[in-house]
Amino acid sequence: MAASTASGSDNDFSSRAQQSPLASQRASQAGNAPSEANRTGKVGGYFTLGYKEGFSQWWANIPAAVAEHTVLSYVSYLQQPPTHTQTGSERPSDTTTPMSISNASSTKAAPITTDSATDPFGPRSWQSSLVKLSGKNRALNEFSVERVGEDVDQNLVMLHGYGAGLGFFYKNFEGLSRAHGWKIYALDLLGMGRSSRPPFKVHTKDRQGSITEAENWFVDALEEWRVQKKLDRFTLLGHSLGGYLAVAYALKYPGHLNKLILASPVGIPEDPYAVNADMPDPQASTLEQEFSTDQDDAINGSNPNAFDSATPRDNNNFLNARSKAQASGRQTAPSAPKKPLPKWLTYLWDANISPFSLVRWAGPLGPRFVSGWTSRRFSHLPPGEAQALHDYAYSLFRQRGSGEYALAYILAPGAYARSPLIRRIHGVGRQMISPDGSTTSSVTEAQKRRETGVPVVMMYGENDWMDIAGGYAAEKKIEEEKARILKDLPTEERTKDNGSAKVVVIKKAGHHVYLDGWEEFNNVMLKEMNEVSRKERSGRTS
Numbered sequence: 069m070a071a072s073t074a075s076g077s078d079n080d081f082s083s084r085a086q087q088s089p090l091a092s093q094r095a096s097q098a099g100n101a102p103s104e105a106n107r108t109g110k111v112g113g114y115f116t117l118g119y120k121e122g123f124s125q126w127w128a129n130i131p132a133a134v135a136e137h138t139v140l141s142y143v144s145y146l147q148q149p150p151t152h153t154q155t156g157s158e159r160p161s162d163t164t165t166p167m168s169i170s171n172a173s174s175t176k177a178a179p180i181t182t183d184s185a186t187d188p189f190g191p192r193s194w195q196s197s198l199v200k201l202s203g204k205n206r207a208l209n210e211f212s213v214e215r216v217g218e219d220v221d222q223n224l225v226m227l228h229g230y231g232a233g234l235g236f237f238y239k240n241f242e243g244l245s246r247a248h249g250w251k252i253y254a255l256d257l258l259g260m261g262r263s264s265r266p267p268f269k270v271h272t273k274d275r276q277g278s279i280t281e282a283e284n285w286f287v288d289a290l291e292e293w294r295v296q297k298k299l300d301r302f303t304l305l306g307h308s309l310g311g312y313l314a315v316a317y318a319l320k321y322p323g324h325l326n327k328l329i330l331a332s333p334v335g336i337p338e339d340p341y342a343v344n345a346d347m348p349d350p351q352a353s354t355l356e357q358e359f360s361t362d363q364d365d366a367i368n369g370s371n372p373n374a375f376d377s378a379t380p381r382d383n384n385n386f387l388n389a390r391s392k393a394q395a396s397g398r399q400t401a402p403s404a405p406k407k408p409l410p411k412w413l414t415y416l417w418d419a420n421i422s423p424f425s426l427v428r429w430a431g432p433l434g435p436r437f438v439s440g441w442t443s444r445r446f447s448h449l450p451p452g453e454a455q456a457l458h459d460y461a462y463s464l465f466r467q468r469g470s471g472e473y474a475l476a477y478i479l480a481p482g483a484y485a486r487s488p489l490i491r492r493i494h495g496v497g498r499q500m501i502s503p504d505g506s507t508t509s510s511v512t513e514a515q516k517r518r519e520t521g522v523p524v525v526m527m528y529g530e531n532d533w534m535d536i537a538g539g540y541a542a543e544k545k546i547e548e549e550k551a552r553i554l555k556d557l558p559t560e561e562r563t564k565d566n567g568s569a570k571v572v573v574i575k576k577a578g579h580h581v582y583l584d585g586w587e588e589f590n591n592v593m594l595k596e597m598n599e600v601s602r603k604e605r606s607g608r609t610s
Contacts, residue, residue: 115436115437115439115440116439116440116443117435117436117438117439117443117458118436119433119436121435121436122432122433122434122435122436122439123432123435125435125459125462126431126432126433126434126435127432130459130462130463131155131463132155132262132460132463132464132467133151133152133153133154133155133262134463135235135456135459135460135462135463135464136151136233136234136235136262136460136463137149137151138456138459138460139235139236139238139453139456139457139460140211140235140238140241141456142238142452142453142456143238143241143242144242145182145186145187145188145189145190145242146180146182146187146194146241146242147186148180149180149194149196150177150178150179150180150194150195150196151177151196152175152176152177152196152197152198153177154175154198155209155262155467175197175198175200175207176195176196176197176198177195177196177197179193179194179195180193180194180195181193181194181216182194189242189245189246190215190216191215191216191217192213192214192215192216192245193213193214193215193216194211194212194213195210195211195212195213196210196211196212197210198210198262198263198264199293199296199297201258201289201292201293201296202292203266204266205264205265205266206258206264206266206289207263207264208255208256208257208258208263208264208289208290208293209233209234209255209256209261209262209263210234210253210254210255210256210293211234211241211253211254212251212252212253212254213241213245213251213252214245214250214251214252215245215248215249215250215251218248218249219249220249220250220251221249221250221601221604222247222249222250222251222302222303222326222597222600222601222604223250223251223252223253223299223301223302223303224244224250224251224252224253224302224303224305224597225253225254225255225290225294225299225302225303225304225305226240226252226253226254226255226305226306226307226310227255227257227290227304227305227306227307227310227311227313227314228254228256228257228260228261228307228308228310229307229308229309229310229311229334230260230308230309230334230472230475231260231422231423231424231464231465231472232260232261232307232461232464233256233260233261233262233460233464234254234255234256234261235261235457235460236457236580236582236583237254237582239582239583239586239590240582240586240589240590240593241254243586243587243590243593243594244590244593244594244597246594247594247597247598247601248601249601250597250601253297255290255293257286257289257309257310257313257471258285258286258289258470258471259285259286259470259471259472259474260464260470260471260472261464262464265467265468265469265470265471266470267470268285268470268471268473268474270282270474270477275486276487278477279477279478279486279487281477282474282475282477282478283313283316283320283478284320285471285474286313286316286471286474287313287316287317287320287321290313290317291317291320291321294321294324299324300324301324301325301326302324302325302326303325303326303327303328303329303596303597303600304317304318304325304327304328304329305329305330305331305593306329306330306331306333307331307332307333307580307581307582308331308332308333308334308534308579309334309335309475309478310331311330311331311332311333311334311335312333312334312335312478312485312489314328314330314333315328315330315333315489315492315493315496318496318497318522319492319495319496319499322497322499322501322519323499323501323519325496325497325522326522326523326566326600326603326604327522327523327524327525327596327599327600328496328497328522328523328524328525329524329525329527329593329596330524330525330526330527330539331527331581331582331589332527332528332529332532332534332579332580332581333489333526333534333538333539334479334483334485334534335478335479335483335484335485335488335489336485336488336489336490336493336535336538336539336541336542337484337488337490337535337537337538337541338484338485338488338490338491339480339482339484339488422469422472422473422475423437423441423465424465424466424467424469424472425469427462427465427466428465428466428469434462434465434466435458435462438458438461438462438465439458441461442454442457442458442461442462443458445457445580446458448584489538489542490538490541490542490545493524493542493545493546494542494545494546494548494549495549496522496524496546497519497520497521497522497524497566497567498518498519498521498549498550498553498567499518499519500516500517500518500519501516501517501518501519502516503516503517518553520564520565520566520567521550521565521566521567521568522566522567523566523567523568523569523596523599524542524543524546524568524569524570525569525570525572525596526539526542526543526569526570526571526572527571527572527573527574527581527589527592528571528572528573528574528581529573529574529577529578529579529580529581529584529585530573530574530575530576530577530585531576531577531578532577532578532579532581533578533579534579536571536573539571540571542569543569543570543571546567546568546569547568547569550565550567550568566603572592574588574589574592575588577589
């Protein structure tokens with residue numbers, strides 16, 4: 069009895085009413101949330117959730133579908149979000165087996181349409197579905213919104229960071245979907261969130277081959293999804309690891325992006341230790357980051373030198389080993405490899421022990437361990453939202469390990485890339501493609517054409533622990549490559565080039581710029597989206 073109770077699945081979701089936490093429910097939820105002192109992590113130790121509360125949450129075992137639904141109910145003007153009930157796979161237990169992926173009704177929820185009476189920026193149609201891909205147990209969790217009565221001219225695809233899920237973009241869906249003619253898609257990466265979680269294994273033995281295979285595991289799934297959705301061109305937004313993979317996608321599948329937006333991307337700067345560090349064993353995993361950062365510092369702190377140099381607190385985080393670049397975009401390469409991280413951290417990184425493994429192994433202590441991160445990460449949010457995000461995070465962290473095991477092949481201990489993007493980001497929008505836009509067609513080299521550039525926007529928080537120096541260095545390298553390619557071209561060809569790069573700093577925000585400074589982030593995004601619409605219209609009429 070106990071075993072079956074403690075191993076509930078997302079099948080349970082179909083028997084639970086899809087009710088959003090409205091006023092009374094949110095008040096109740098806030099009442100059950102940790103106290104302000106505990107929630108902010110200022111009092112009560114590192115793990116702020118009590119043993120009793122933690123055990124209760126573990127025993128309740130809220131399905132990931134329910135947790136995602138609760139988070140999305142905080143989307144403005146969307147009181148009852150659509151939520152399909154099929155999660156890619158359940159967490160392992162003695163009494164359950166992984167869910168199968170099928171085209172059953174549980175993989176697609178009925179769309180929810182908001183009208184102008186309840187939605188001043190509507191009407192809008194919201195959808196939730198699990199998109200099946202080829203192969204065994206491969207599917208992507210998708211959440212989308214489009215404007216009713218308008219033709220979809222442009223598409224925005226949003227990718228989350230390591231171990232997260234599309235629900236973390238809940239502050240952005242409503243604001244971004246105000247853009248006329250746009251459809252917004254948010255995806256859970258393969259092996260993360262509520263997407264399916266097939267076993268991850270690298271078969272290639274050499275270093276570069278292993279890195280490429282790990283990247284392809286994610287980007288091939290994204291490309292297959294794009295083909296299914298019949299999206300010829302789209303704007304791609306990626307946060308952190310999602311930003312790294314967005315660049316990898318642009319390089320492997322050129323010709324499909326009209327803009328690339330990187331929100332505090334991981335993996336741009338080069339670090340000699342990272343590129344020379346030993347690769348993990350075939351089953352190795354990695355460590356998640358930023359568990360010790362109190363978000364109140366990022367939200368309420370001010371960094372007037374964000375464009376010039378790091379603040380002292382940035383140097384306290386081992387993930388920001390270099391100071392931020394000066395406004396000129398120059399980045400000084402270190403004369404010698406940085407000092408390796410502590411042996412225990414390197415061991416955990418390369419020994420198949422991720423923070424999610426610890427959560428899964430911890431059993432009843434799992435929610436308490438997760439509270440060590442969520443109480444700090446969401447300390448700036450209202451108690452109800454913070455509690456919903458804590459439940460959501462725990463529901464994802466406890467799922468079967470899959471995509472998390474790819475990270476040790478992509479990043480070395482310390483979150484520096486094994487194959488830094490600074491070495492290849494200048495190739496975005498500059499590759500040779502066939503007339504049909506592919507790189508695999510059997511046409512001659514003479515028949516191929518070079519891409520005419522893709523605008524690249526890199527956003528960082530004012531108090532970001534991600535090294536903004538990498539952004540400025542990438543901006544410089546992209547502009548240098550543009551100048552090199554356009555140098556000998558006629559004026560007519562130069563005017564057709566769309567390539568550009570810029571760095572944007574979001575005030576009073578940390579690494580999670582889309583959540584910390586969501587209002588400014590949304591405004592910046594809308595400006596970038598409007599620019600895409602204007603250029604695309606201009607291209608069609610010229």
